[in-house]
Each structure stands twice: as structure tokens, then as C-alpha cells.
Amino acid sequence: MPLAHISLRAGKPEAYRQAIFDGLYRALRETFDVPEDDQFMTITEHDAASFRYSPSYFGVARSDDLVLIQITVSNTRTVAQKKALFGRIAAALGESPGLRPEDVFVNLVEVAKENWSFGHGLAQYA
Incomplete structure (x- = not known):
């Protein structure tokens, strides 16, 4: 049950944003065995004054097309799966x-399985 938050600079067309959703979901299905229809994602757009990043941190040449992706997942995946x-x-x-790999920034936040409620006020994994 991943929960993805995606941030990018404002101004990209809907098709661009939908392609990000689709590509992220496909990658999660292929590498994390995410079940079909398990899609919980948001995109937040920011103007230039509200979107700051380092254009060179860790030797990566980023551009204004940078996409920040934070995914909350259960702490059940191996390092190999994460890579x-x-x-x-x-x-x-x-x-x-058509994003450059330099402009794809991903962060995983791992939580215990009992920290999820998928609705009805229940802890379905607990």
C-alpha cells in the first residue's frame, strides 16, 4: 500500500502529470509487487518561489524539471527491491x-504495517 506525494514546478500539462502517475504506478507494480488498483497518489505543483532544490547536490545536474517523489510504504522491502x-x-x-534521470528524486518513508488504515477507521494490517 504505497502512498505517493509528487511535487513539481507548476505549468506542466495534464498529460504530463498523468504520465508521472502512470509511470510511478507501473514501477511500483513491477518492483514492489503492488496489487492492481492500489493507487493512492497526489501531485502538488509549486511556483518558482515555492520550489527550491540544489542544482548540483551529490554531483547530480538537476534542472527546473525536477520531480520530487516521496513514497510511504510498509517496511517489508529489501534493499535490492528499493534499488x-x-x-x-x-x-x-x-x-x-520524458524526464531526465537527473530530474527524478525519490525518497521512501517506511512505516510498520499496523500504521495503515484503508478506511472504516480500521487497521487492516494489524
Whole structure:
């Protein structure tokens, strides 16, 4: 049950944003075995004054097309799965909407399975 928050500079067309959703979901399905229809994602757009990043941190040459992706997941995946996810997200978003891999920033937030409620006020995994 990933929960994804995506941030980017304002001004991209709807098709661009939908391609990010689709590529991220495809990468999660392929590397984290996310079930079909398990899609919980938001995109937040920011004007230039509200979107700050380092154009060179860690030796990565970023541009204003940078997309910040934070995914909350259960703490059940291996390091190999995480590496596969990062690579697959960059590749998928390179295919469509055409993002450079340098402009794909991903952060995973891991939580215990009992920290999820999918509705009805229940802790379905607990």
C-alpha cells in the first residue's frame, strides 16, 4: 500500500502529470509487487518561489524539471527491491513524460504495517 506525494514546478500539462502517475504506478507494480488498483497518489505543483532544490547536490545536474517523489510504504522491502524501484521509476518517467534521470528524486518513508488504515477507521494490517 504505497502512498505517493509528487511535487513539481507548476505549468506542466495534464498529460504530463498523468504520465508521472502512470509511470510511478507501473514501477511500483513491477518492483514492489503492488496489487492492481492500489493507487493512492497526489501531485502538488509549486511556483518558482515555492520550489527550491540544489542544482548540483551529490554531483547530480538537476534542472527546473525536477520531480520530487516521496513514497510511504510498509517496511517489508529489501534493499535490492528499493534499488530496483529507484531505477525503474527513473526509466519509466524517462519513457513518458520524458524526464531526465537527473530530474527524478525519490525518497521512501517506511512505516510498520499496523500504521495503515484503508478506511472504516480500521487497521487492516494489524
